[in-house]
Amino acid sequence: MAYFPTDKFKEIATPFYYYDMALLRQTLQTVADLAEKFGCYVHYAVKANPNLKILTTVREYGIGVDCVSGGEIRAAVDAGFTGERIMFAGVGKTDAEIELALETNIRCFNVESLPELENINAIAARMNRMAHIAVRVNPNIDAHTHQYITTGLSENKFGIEVGELEEFVKKALSMKNVDLCGVHFHIGSQIRDDEPFVMLCKKVSEVLVLMEKAGALISIVDVGGGLGIDYDNPDGNPVPDFERYFKIFKDNLRLKPDQQLHFEPGRSIVGQCGSLITRVLYVKEGVSKKFAIVDAGMNDLLRPALYHAHHKIDTITSDSAVDDVYDVVGPVCESSDCFANDERLSLISRGDMLALRSAGAYGEAMASRYNCRPLPASVFSDGL
Numbered sequence: 001m002a003y004f005p006t007d008k009f010k011e012i013a014t015p016f017y018y019y020d021m022a023l024l025r026q027t028l029q030t031v032a033d034l035a036e037k038f039g040c041y042v043h044y045a046v047k048a049n050p051n052l053k054i055l056t057t058v059r060e061y062g063i064g065v066d067c068v069s070g071g072e073i074r075a076a077v078d079a080g081f082t083g084e085r086i087m088f089a090g091v092g093k094t095d096a097e098i099e100l101a102l103e104t105n106i107r108c109f110n111v112e113s114l115p116e117l118e119n120i121n122a123i124a125a126r127m128n129r130m131a132h133i134a135v136r137v138n139p140n141i142d143a144h145t146h147q148y149i150t151t152g153l154s155e156n157k158f159g160i161e162v163g164e165l166e167e168f169v170k171k172a173l174s175m176k177n178v179d180l181c182g183v184h185f186h187i188g189s190q191i192r193d194d195e196p197f198v199m200l201c202k203k204v205s206e207v208l209v210l211m212e213k214a215g216a217l218i219s220i221v222d223v224g225g226g227l228g229i230d231y232d233n234p235d236g237n238p239v240p241d242f243e244r245y246f247k248i249f250k251d252n253l254r255l256k257p258d259q260q261l262h263f264e265p266g267r268s269i270v271g272q273c274g275s276l277i278t279r280v281l282y283v284k285e286g287v288s289k290k291f292a293i294v295d296a297g298m299n300d301l302l303r304p305a306l307y308h309a310h311h312k313i314d315t316i317t318s319d320s321a322v323d324d325v326y327d328v329v330g331p332v333c334e335s336s337d338c339f340a341n342d343e344r345l346s347l348i349s350r351g352d353m354l355a356l357r358s359a360g361a362y363g364e365a366m367a368s369r370y371n372c373r374p375l376p377a378s379v380f381s382d383g384l
């Protein structure tokens with residue numbers, strides 16, 4: 001089992017997110033080394049975890065950022081990223097966000113519709129700037145992941161259909177304040193099979209031919225994020241297999257020498273380094289179940305309630321050889337505030353601490369103040 005400094009945890013009010021910074025650094029080093037080996041570019045998807053300390057650590061490894069709101073652009077700038085390292089995606093960019101991005105001199109906008117293209121051109125003209133843009137293409141590929149996190153199907157709201165690309169390119173090339181230099185794809189998240197990525201490569205190749213025919217000079221080929229992590233066995237697989245992932249694209253995409261291959265991983269970079277640490281408030285004997293009622297709730301970690309996600313639970317202050325089966329539930333007034341049903345844990349009692357593992361991505365980032373609960377704190381292994 002992973003090491004948790006439980007002696008030090010005793011002083012800290014729960015619930016809190018605990019980040020294993022050595023693991024984060026090991027993951028980032030792996031990504032940076034492989035990016036160099038394969039000659040590709042990596043932009044960390046800030047949405048997975050915008051915590052300032054996480055962002056500044058990511059920056060130290062020469063990795064850029066993929067932002068989806070003005071707030072994320074500001075968070076990136078606060079963490080020291082220069083505009084050149086920032087990409088800006090999202091279906092609904094406001095005028096204020098587009099202005100902020102232009103003022104920040106970001107590397108590239110990922111544009112998702114014709115009206116958005118027109119708006120970016122108009123704002124850039126008003127500000128006397130050139131907006132570098134990539135067109136987000138909807139490749140209509142099923143990523144076989146949860147319906148809420150699949151994004152590359154025609155029925156999803158994201159991107160432009162392949163059939164509409166020619167018109168998009170024509171429009172973009174006629175505009176004075178946009179420079180169409182990239183194509184962008186993202187098919188979904190928590191993808192653990194190679195097949196959807198191989199299919200994506202096929203689609204990207206087709207789109208590149210189409211773009212060339214339409215007269216666009218493409219230098220950025222951004223294939224998004226989506227690489228999954230092992231939620232069942234975080235200790236067995238702490239660092240996702242980035243080598244295999246990058247290699248799929250290197251083997252299946254033939255890019256020109258002046259074309260850069262870009263990735264936007266979020267979960268795979270920060271997922272395994274974070275755990276939500278919570279204390280058992282009460283063990284309650286139900287009619288047919290035993291409930292471990294903990295002090296973290298769905299407001300602290302939404303993924304189980306929203307996606308029926310399962311985070312492995314470790315009992316970190318009890319090493320009882322005897323175990324029992326519990327429903328691990330939070331204090332929020334909803335039945336969906338449940339982290340696990342029928343979870344086998346070593347015998348626990350009031351005051352014991354649990355670690356909900358693999359919570360570094362979309363954990364703290366999606367926390368809310370529902371039920372007027374405070375936001376969870378963050379604690380870093382190198383700060384204890």
Ligand code: LLP
Pocket residue numbers: 045048066089149151186188189190224225226227264265266267268303307361362
């Ligand atoms: N690029 C784009 C355009 C995206 O929409 C996303 C994630 C990423 C990159 C990063 O994907 P990743 O490498 O993290 O899979 N809240 C959900 C996940 C939502 C993902 C949204 N888009 C969850 O907790 O599972």
